[in-house]
Amino acid sequence: MTASTIPHLVDHASLIVHGPDQPGIVSEVASLVTRNGGNIISLDQYSDDASGGAFFQRIVMHRPGLAAALPEIEADLDATLAPMGLEWRLRDMSEPLRVAILASKSDHCLLDLLWRHRRGELPVTIPMVISNHTDVAEDVRSFGVPFFHVPSQQGPDKSQSEAEILKLVQGNVDFLVLARYMQVISSDFLTKAAVPVINIHHSFLPAFIGAGPYRKAKERGVKLIGATAHYVTEDLDEGPIIEQDVVRVTHADTAADLQSRGADVERAVLSRAVTWHAQDRVIRHGNHTIVFNS
Amino acid sequence: MTASTIPHLVDHASLIVHGPDQPGIVSEVASLVTRNGGNIISLDQYSDDASGGAFFQRIVMHRPGLAAALPEIEADLDATLAPMGLEWRLRDMSEPLRVAILASKSDHCLLDLLWRHRRGELPVTIPMVISNHTDVAEDVRSFGVPFFHVPSQQGPDKSQSEAEILKLVQGNVDFLVLARYMQVISSDFLTKAAVPVINIHHSFLPAFIGAGPYRKAKERGVKLIGATAHYVTEDLDEGPIIEQDVVRVTHADTAADLQSRGADVERAVLSRAVTWHAQDRVIRHGNHTIVFNS
Amino acid sequence: MTASTIPHLVDHASLIVHGPDQPGIVSEVASLVTRNGGNIISLDQYSDDASGGAFFQRIVMHRPGLAAALPEIEADLDATLAPMGLEWRLRDMSEPLRVAILASKSDHCLLDLLWRHRRGELPVTIPMVISNHTDVAEDVRSFGVPFFHVPSQQGPDKSQSEAEILKLVQGNVDFLVLARYMQVISSDFLTKAAVPVINIHHSFLPAFIGAGPYRKAKERGVKLIGATAHYVTEDLDEGPIIEQDVVRVTHADTAADLQSRGADVERAVLSRAVTWHAQDRVIRHGNHTIVFNS
Amino acid sequence: MTASTIPHLVDHASLIVHGPDQPGIVSEVASLVTRNGGNIISLDQYSDDASGGAFFQRIVMHRPGLAAALPEIEADLDATLAPMGLEWRLRDMSEPLRVAILASKSDHCLLDLLWRHRRGELPVTIPMVISNHTDVAEDVRSFGVPFFHVPSQQGPDKSQSEAEILKLVQGNVDFLVLARYMQVISSDFLTKAAVPVINIHHSFLPAFIGAGPYRKAKERGVKLIGATAHYVTEDLDEGPIIEQDVVRVTHADTAADLQSRGADVERAVLSRAVTWHAQDRVIRHGNHTIVFNS
Numbered sequence A, B, C, D: 001m002t003a004s005t006i007p008h009l010v011d012h013a014s015l016i017v018h019g020p021d022q023p024g025i026v027s028e029v030a031s032l033v034t035r036n037g038g039n040i041i042s043l044d045q046y047s048d049d050a051s052g053g054a055f056f057q058r059i060v061m062h063r064p065g066l067a068a069a070l071p072e073i074e075a076d077l078d079a080t081l082a083p084m085g086l087e088w089r090l091r092d093m094s095e096p097l098r099v100a101i102l103a104s105k106s107d108h109c110l111l112d113l114l115w116r117h118r119r120g121e122l123p124v125t126i127p128m129v130i131s132n133h134t135d136v137a138e139d140v141r142s143f144g145v146p147f148f149h150v151p152s153q154q155g156p157d158k159s160q161s162e163a164e165i166l167k168l169v170q171g172n173v174d175f176l177v178l179a180r181y182m183q184v185i186s187s188d189f190l191t192k193a194a195v196p197v198i199n200i201h202h203s204f205l206p207a208f209i210g211a212g213p214y215r216k217a218k219e220r221g222v223k224l225i226g227a228t229a230h231y232v233t234e235d236l237d238e239g240p241i242i243e244q245d246v247v248r249v250t251h252a253d254t255a256a257d258l259q260s261r262g263a264d265v266e267r268a269v270l271s272r273a274v275t276w277h278a279q280d281r282v283i284r285h286g287n288h289t290i291v292f293n294s
Helices: A025-035 A066-084 A108-119 A137-142 A159-169 A187-193 A213-220 A255-278 B025-035 B066-084 B108-118 B137-142 B159-169 B187-193 B213-220 B255-278 C025-035 C066-084 C108-118 C137-142 C159-169 C187-193 C213-220 C255-278 D025-035 D066-084 D108-118 D137-142 D159-169 D187-193 D213-220 D255-278
Strands: A012-020 A039-047 A054-062 A087-092 A097-103 A124-131 A147-149 A175-178 A197-201 A224-231 A241-248 A282-285 A288-291 B012-020 B039-047 B054-062 B087-092 B097-103 B124-131 B147-149 B175-178 B197-201 B224-231 B241-248 B282-285 B288-291 C012-020 C039-047 C054-062 C087-092 C097-103 C124-131 C147-149 C175-178 C197-201 C224-231 C241-248 C282-285 C288-291 D012-020 D039-047 D054-062 D087-092 D097-103 D124-131 D147-149 D175-178 D197-201 D224-231 D241-248 D282-285 D288-291
Touching (some): A012 A025, A012 A282, A025 A054, A025 B039, A039 B025, A039 B039, A097 A159, A097 A255, A108 A137, A108 D108, A137 A147, A175 A255, A224 A255, A224 C241, A255 A282, B012 B025, B012 B066, B012 B282, B025 B039, B025 B054, B054 B282, B066 B087, B097 B108, B108 B124, B159 B187, B197 B255, B224 B255, B224 D241, B241 B255, B241 B288, B255 B282, C012 C025, C012 C282, C025 C066, C025 D039, C039 D025, C097 C255, C108 C137, C108 C255, C124 C159, C159 C187, C175 C255, C197 C255, C241 C288, D012 D066, D025 D039, D025 D054, D054 D282, D097 D108, D097 D255, D108 D124, D108 D255, D137 D147, D159 D187, D175 D255, D197 D255, D213 D255, D224 D255, D241 D255, D255 D282
Parallel strands (some): A097 A175, A124 A147, A175 A197, B175 B197, C124 C147, C175 C197, D097 D124, D124 D147, D175 D197
Antiparallel strands (some): A012 A054, A012 A087, A197 A224, B039 B054, B282 B288, C012 C087, C039 C054, C197 C224, C224 C241, C282 C288, D012 D054, D012 D087, D039 D054, D197 D224, D224 D241, D282 D288
16 A cells, blocks of 8 residues: 555456447346455446447446455456457556646646645546646645646647657656647657547537637637537547536627636536546547446 | 337336345346346446445346246346345336326426427326316317316315325326425325325425425525425425426516526426436435436 | 507617717716606616727616607607717517517427417517428417418429518518528528528537537537527528527437437527517627627 | 736726616716716616615726726715715725635635636735634745634634734725635624625525535435525524525435535635625625626
8 A cells, every 4th residue: 555545445446348238248247246256336337229339337346355356356357258359447446547737827727636636536646747838837836746847849840849748757647637738749649658648628629629719709609618628639629528518608708708717617627527537437439438427 | 018108118127126235236136137038228326335325226127028027037036135135126118107297377397298298208108187277277188188177175174185186096197296286285195195296396495495485585685596306205395305406596586587487497307307207217215315317 | 559568568668779889878878768758777788899899788768658759769869879870779668579480390499489478478479380391280279379381392492482481471570480490591581581580509509510410419429418599691500699508418318319408408598599589688790699688 | 006906997996876766867877977087888787676676786987097086076976876865886996805815624715716816817905814723824825825823712702713803804804705714703793894704605505504514415315515605694694695506416425525516616606706796796785685797
């Protein structure tokens, strides 16, 4: 039990199972948990088509002596689920995922994550914050989190700064969060980072794709503005959506008002997405997400 | 297959299991479904305390030839779950529940239910609407639903009109809905009716218990008004809450405005509560409800 | 006072003033109301830029003997506001606007408007409902509203059916509502109808422009779906937005679920937009709306 | 122009007028603004009864050279409005109101206010934070705000600690904010402080008055929990409500979950109430508030 262990989750594991739907999966998995000494604490499942669709399941189980038993359970999962064509992920929930946060000058999303983390609401470890500016450095350090400044390069070739970031995060974190990081991530970076990257987009996607969404929202005269947390893919603003929310605005709100009111939605949406990801509640499937957040 | 059968739910059963939590319930129930030829379509579960609490589960299963197999499955449920101290309810979902709606003069909740029913959104049969007034008679009949007028009596003794209503509903319906029925139901009536009774209260309970909630809300100067759907118990406005919602109001809204805006919330909340009850998504537990509506 | 007069609005007028912002407009207009024997009941104003922007004002005034005094007040408005370059609209609020509703097969938006009208919530007269199908005919007539069937033509040339509709509405109504009317309106029709046309689009515009928004929303995996009421212009789905709202959905909702849940949002959004338009609360300005709905 | 001047509000004044409704008030006030060289930037008004009710108005005016002209405008307001029995308040909006924040151990409401203030969203000066605990001291100081520790006394007699707080705030601030300050304020303190005091109550008042609202909410099984910002009066939890909001919860949320989810609502509701108060948007009237926040 290391310093970062989450005490109330000791001996708790999350198990994600997905693959082609077929009769008897729930029964098969439940039996497996039982015969391995586990007790199912919560169970969510979803099939996108009862006949021939894809099946998704998240189980939280309690298993005294979990750490020692993991290899055995994993072997049983392999033996049982592989013949059914099912994939699975088993994780000791007492070990928080490690996340690096990338930010620029805006502090609202970043500070909300750091504050929730300190409050014990975010089941993650935050080994570092990386920014292409130094504006947020002092705030980050006041939370006891290491801050790294990696300036971004001009022009389309960002290979050098991306290489620097990769040096910091590769093999060191389980996922990345872009907390209003105002740089486009290259597909080469995504490949090399090889971990999920969560971004917060300051619009209700797919409305107002690209830059300047609040200005575009003002121009179009919408009555609600929103924010979208999504996984980053090669296609800008097109990755699988994890969470969205909106807030009401009026004709009297200026583009600056939209930005200020939107900031509250952005931080709320991003913190929910990060929490759910860190609790293994989000399963990617094609360009969609299954979110077991009830 | 009778006229009222719901085609897409043929061979689908809902199974509710609840009782003292203990290791292995999910596995036991899942095995039972599998060995009885069923496939689990959806599964929700909840335990109010992992060690020694109460366990609740709702399963929807698909089982070809369900109708003929029910007795056998029920026998297996008895044999398997009784020793574990668990209670269960199995229901063929293709047979819609029968509901009698009681109303007074207000039509908004009543019409919304009738309209949703005609639209195919409410999986129920509505054999009758009963009212202590005749205002809504014509509307009800235009939906092809029988209307019965049972005037209410003055004073506290409502035994005669309640007896008349009982004659209409006893053994004839699976639950009752009070769609803004402005009469207090006696505990004697509840006992004799012996079916769940759902009421819509025009406030965000427990605020503004009793009569005149919109007037009270105006007096208190609240900034949101709401509505609450709950099961009726002997204690007026104190029964288990099924669903609630609110809408924003301002100082400029009169008590009449609150009533008009509240009407929209009332009909939305009641229709959700009725739908969930009719889909066996609501489990009563003490003065609470477990609502599996995700 | 005709049959359709709204009693509690007798002697009430709405006055809309808009044009280039300049010091003293509020004072000038308020003085005008006072010297014409009126009392200001409510006043909303908005300037999109305090220095050199556009000014918008809505006043509701009470003026005993309004009907007889209108010509005199109008003459004063002309004399006072024209030199300031301001436009104005004065209307006796006791005379409800006349609206023709166009529908197709879907009944939810149509029935909601008819029901609110009967309930006294919509300050309009509905002289007719026109549909390119006959599905809703009986329902419409049960509300005592004349129904006209105007089949739509195949292909891009809809001139004949549009001509038929124009014959019914020209000079006969103050605005049109497309209550899920599934036909594209030609710009020629808009010109000839010469009245505002309000449409309800079943998405949170500008997301999912065009046909099949619920299918597109499902494909994109959004977590909220919405509806948008807007004025119809030559550019499909691009007209000034009056009102929008959304509802939360999950991965488990099918495209059919989205459609069903969206229907509730559509009818709510459209009824608000129609009410506000009928109360002279909406001012068009370029491709925007100023909505004084507080 | 002192260090704390708000640049974009230089030469802007808010004018609140209220008293018995009567014809011509709007016109009279608008003329007054014009003849004193002001231009009306925004205007809100409300009358709780057009015949014989109370009238409320908020004007924001722009007046070059405002500071020097204030005495003259005030004299005119006195001369003009006193005969009509109207009260008024005129304030130079470029001078932020001074607020002292009282807190205990919880940091969420406090930090949100400090963060919004630093971000420029709260038009106030915060000369001090006072707490009966030292937990939040370091955070407060990191924002450059003075922190004072005033331990609370045991028992009902809090006169000594209240006297200490009074020494800090009397004549020094324009209002007080109780940001989850877990001490009951005596009516004696309220009298002596002689400034408005805003409290955040962690329930949707009037539901769950008193202590432990999240526990009570869990016991009652509500489906929404909320928070209420109100002015503090002698009657605990009974003062005029400024703002409220709610968030959806389920049977699966523990009392601790309610507390955590409620914290987000509390900070949002309190920050809105404080902002509106600081912008002179809230008028108290009996036990109600008129909030001009559109």
